[in-house]
Every structure is written in structure tokens, then in C-alpha cells.
Amino acid sequence: MTEQKLRIGITQGDPNGIGWEVIIKALADPRITELFTPVIYGSPKAAACYRNTIAEIEQFACTTVASAAEARRGKINLVACGEIAEIQPGKPTPEAGRAAVEALQTALRELKAGHIDALVTAPFDKETVQSDEFRHTGHTEYLAAELGGDSMMIMCSDVLRVGLVTKHIPVSEIAASISKEKIVEDLRILRRSLIEDFGIVEPRIAVMALNPHAGDGGLLGREELEIIRPAIVEAFNEGILAFGPFAADGLFAGGGYARYDGILAMYHDQGLAPFKSISPDGVNFTAGLSAVRTSPDHGTAFDIAGKDKADPQSMRNAIYTAIDIVRHREAWAEWTANPLQHAEREKSSRDASVKEVPQAADKE
Numbered sequence: 001m002t003e004q005k006l007r008i009g010i011t012q013g014d015p016n017g018i019g020w021e022v023i024i025k026a027l028a029d030p031r032i033t034e035l036f037t038p039v040i041y042g043s044p045k046a047a048a049c050y051r052n053t054i055a056e057i058e059q060f061a062c063t064t065v066a067s068a069a070e071a072r073r074g075k076i077n078l079v080a081c082g083e084i085a086e087i088q089p090g091k092p093t094p095e096a097g098r099a100a101v102e103a104l105q106t107a108l109r110e111l112k113a114g115h116i117d118a119l120v121t122a123p124f125d126k127e128t129v130q131s132d133e134f135r136h137t138g139h140t141e142y143l144a145a146e147l148g149g150d151s152m153m154i155m156c157s158d159v160l161r162v163g164l165v166t167k168h169i170p171v172s173e174i175a176a177s178i179s180k181e182k183i184v185e186d187l188r189i190l191r192r193s194l195i196e197d198f199g200i201v202e203p204r205i206a207v208m209a210l211n212p213h214a215g216d217g218g219l220l221g222r223e224e225l226e227i228i229r230p231a232i233v234e235a236f237n238e239g240i241l242a243f244g245p246f247a248a249d250g251l252f253a254g255g256g257y258a259r260y261d262g263i264l265a266m267y268h269d270q271g272l273a274p275f276k277s278i279s280p281d282g283v284n285f286t287a288g289l290s291a292v293r294t295s296p297d298h299g300t301a302f303d304i305a306g307k308d309k310a311d312p313q314s315m316r317n318a319i320y321t322a323i324d325i326v327r328h329r330e331a332w333a334e335w336t337a338n339p340l341q342h343a344e345r346e347k348s349s350r351d352a353s354v355k356e357v358p359q360a361a362d363k364e
Contacts, residue, residue, distance in 0.1 A: 005037050006117040007068055008322055009107045012042025013122025015084045016096040017300030018310035020050035023122060025312035026319060027076055028057045036323055039068040039077045039116055041107040043099060047078065049087045054308050068115035081106040089306025097128030104139070108146055111291050118292035118322040119143075122315070123299045126168075137168040140286050143293055151288045152189045154262075155272060155297060156321065157279035161198070161262045162271040163190040163287070174267045175223060178210065183231035184238075186264060191240050193287035194262050196332045197325045203261035206251060207232050207244035210266045214247045228266075248274065272297075281313040283321045292325045294318040 013019030020042070027038055040047070040062065051060055062078035071077040082103030084095055104121065111119050121139050129136075136142040144151035155162045165186050166177045187205060194203035209228060211221035218225055228245045235242045248265070251257055252274040265271030275282060275297075282297040296314035304310055 005035070005073055006323055006326055007037045007039055007071055007115065008319060009068060009111060009116035009119045010038060010040045010319070011103045011107050011119070011121045012040065012046060012082055012100065013103075014092070014096050014100045014124045014128070014300045015043055015046040015082065016088050016091050016093060016305060017123060017125065017302055018298075018305050019122030019124075019300070020046050021054060021305070021308070021310045022296065022312040022315040024051055024054060024057065024060050025310070026316040028060050030059065033074050033076065036319070037071050037073050037075075037077065039065075039071050039079060039110075041079050041081055041103040041110075043083045043103075044078060044080050046084060046087055046099075050089075050306070053089075053306050068110045069113075071115075079106060079110070090302045090304075092125045092128045092300070092302060094128055094131075097125060098131065100124035101129050101131070101134045104142070108143070112147075118294070118326050120315070120318050120322050121293065121295040123296065123301075125300050125302075139293070139295060140167060140284075143286055143289060143291075147289045147291055149288045149290055150185065150189050151286055152186060152193070154190070154193060154285045154287045155275045155279075155282050156198075156285050157275075157282040157317070160257060160275055160279055160282070161194065162275045163193075163262060163264050164266075164268060164271050165264065166267045168268065171267070175210065175221075178223065178227060178266060180227050180231040180234070183207070183228060183264070184235050187231070187235040187240050187242050188238075189288050190262050190264055197285070197287060197292075197328050198261075199328045199331070200261050202241060204241045204243065204259070205262045205264055206246055206257065206260040207242055207264045208248050208251065208266055208270060209245035212247065214245050252278070281311070281317055283314065283318045285321060285325065292322050292329070294322045294325070 010023055063072055063075040064080055065071055065077045082099040084099045107119055110116050140153050153164045153167050166174050191203055194200045210223045215221045215224035224245050232242045232244055248270050257263055284295045284297050286293045296318050298314055
């Protein structure tokens with residue numbers, strides 16, 4: 001496995017939100033560059049503006065580079081893009097949305113080219129980013145469309161990992177969007193991610209119900225009986241350690257979630273509300289893509305933008321998680337590459353060890 005410092009790309013998000021503030025605070029400790037090489041994609045003007053609003057930051061300087069391919073180790077690098085004429089902290093504007101998209105698209109091109117090893121995205125506003133060129137409900141959907149693969153939003157922390165069957169859709173469309181086939185496929189994706197991205201040997205997965213009280217035997221809805229439970233049975237028969245369906249309130253309030261390595265929630269708020277209560281500084285990870293992407297688990301927080309009130313811990317955790325996942329994927333690729341060759345190497349090693357064992361002296 002390579003020991004070189006990873007290049008982690010970080011997008012500015014909405015320049016009128018808290019993106020730049022949490023980026024600056026997360027990277028302010030000069031020791032951070034000993035762990036990885038940061039490459040920020042965003043507006044130098046916005047960087048300077050927010051740097052001036054933050055107290056108790058002794059030093060923060062960016063080295064401007066044309067591309068991450070030119071990034072300097074030991075420095076915080078900045079690829080200038082997503083410029084904005086007027087920075088208005090706390091105000092969602094179409095110009096800020098355009099700048100956020102431009103920074104994201106620039107970073108994605110560099111990710112595809114292999115100039116960065118992972119991508120961490122600061123939050124943007126889902127309304128102001130909409131245009132004829134960008135019609136996506138979030139980062140997850142955009143990156144899935146650009147990178148391909150079967151994507152899944154996973155909220156993760158040291159104590160909890162929650163995957164979602166449905167993501168950014170109206171509540172009225174949730175039930176119709178759930179099928180046995182989709183749940184089984186999502187269980188496959190979640191299991192694979194828990195193994196390859198998080199290093200869990202054989203994960204146990206709890207599957208949430210859709211209706212209150214897990215449907216109460218069909219009295220409160222039949223999705224559990226006709227869709228969710230059959231999906232769990234099929235997945236279990238494939239070798240996936242899936243259990244449930246569990247009523248969400250009981251699973252979280254009773255602490256039962258701690259017995260599982262991952263949770264599969266049926267819809268956005270069912271999974272994210274308890275997750276953010278238990279892990280307020282958690283991370284949003286897009287599983288199933290060919291590249292690693294994480295982000296903080298919060299939004300643009302326009303109400304506190306430019307006021308030096310934003311907590312950088314979720315951004316910091318998103319960066320650390322991206323690094324960990326890249327390393328886990330490298331380890332998994334090494335472990336699973338040519339298993340026959342690995343077996344022969346291990347046998348040779350054992351044979352050599354046996355030869356080196358001192359033999360007892362012959363008795364006279």
C-alpha cells in the first residue's frame with residue numbers, strides 16, 4: 001500500500017454560506033498538512049473575506065495553483081474557480097449557486113483525471129444551484145450521474161452508520177418508491193461498503209420499517225409484510241446478515257442500533273433525524289461510487305454565515321473519513337488481488353518459518 005500523502009480536494013460550497021468558514025477553521029492547524037495535502041476549489045476573494053471574519057486563527061495562507069497536479073506538499077493549495085462578484089454572507093443568490101456548481105465541476109474534472117484522491121464537498125443551496133446546466137437535487141445525485149455506479153447516501157460516525165433507500169424525494173412519493181428489489185440491492189450496496197470502505201469483516205445490518213410500530217401486523221400498512229420482510233429474507237438467504245424490520249423509535253430510543261454495524265432506513269428524515277441527534281458532528285458519505293466523496297452533515301447555515309459561529313468539527317471529520325475510506329479501499333484491493341498468489345506467498349512464508357525453527361539436539 002502506498003504511503004504517500006493523499007491529495008484531498010475540498011469544494012467551497014455556497015460562498016454565501018458557512019463553507020469557507022468551516023474549511024478555514026478545519027485547516028487552520030499547520031500540522032494538518034502532515035496528514036494530507038489539501039486542495040481547495042473556490043474563490044480567492046471569498047477565502048480572504050471569510051478569513052477576515054474569523055477570530056483566533058493565527059495563520060491561514062493558501063498557495064494558488066492551476067491544478068491539483070501542481071499541488072505543493074506541506075501547503076494549503078487553492079485552485080481558483082467559482083468566483084463571485086459580491087459576497088453576501090447569509091443570502092442565497094443565483095450567483096452564489098453558480099459559483100458553487102463551478103467549483104464542484106472543476107473539482108470533479110480533477111477527480112476523474114486522478115489529480116486528487118478523494119473529494120470533500122462543503123454544502124451548497126439546493127435551490128440556487130438549479131440551472132439549465134445543473135438539474136440535480138444534491139451532490140449525491142450529481143456525482144452518481146457523473147461517476148456511475150449504484151450510489152447510496154450513508155451518514156456515518158464512530159458509533160453509527162445509516163444508509164437510505166430513498167433520498168431527496170417528497171414524503172408523498174416514499175411508499176411508491178420502495179420495492180423488494182430495491183431494498184435487496186441497497187442491502188448489497190450497504191454490506192459491500194461496510195466491508196470495503198469501513199473494514200468490517202461481516203457486517204450486521206438492521207432494516208427499518210416504513211410504518212409506525214412496523215405496521216402492527218398489517219393494521220397500519222402492509223409494506224412490512226409484502227415488501228420489507230420478504231426483502232430481508234431474500235438478502236439473508238444470499239448471506240447478508242440483515243435483520244428486521246424494526247420500528248425506528250424503538251430501535252433508536254432503546255439503544256438497539258448499537259448492536260448493528262449499519263442501519264438501512266426507508267427515507268431521509270427517518271434515518272437522519274436520529275443520526276444527527278446521536279452524532280451531531282457526523283459525515284455524509286456517498287457509497288457505491290468509483291471515487292470517494294464525503295461532506296459535513298450540515299447545510300449552508302445562512303443564519304450564522306459570516307458571524308464566526310460555525311463549528312468546523314463535521315468538516316474536519318469529513319476530511320478524516322475520506323482519508324480513512326481511501327486507505328480501506330487500498331487495503332481491500334490489496335487483500336483481494338490474485339488470492340491464489342497470496343495463498344502461495346503465505347505457504348512459502350510458513351515453509352521458511354518451519355525451516356528456521358531450531359532442531360533439538362540428538363540424545364546420546
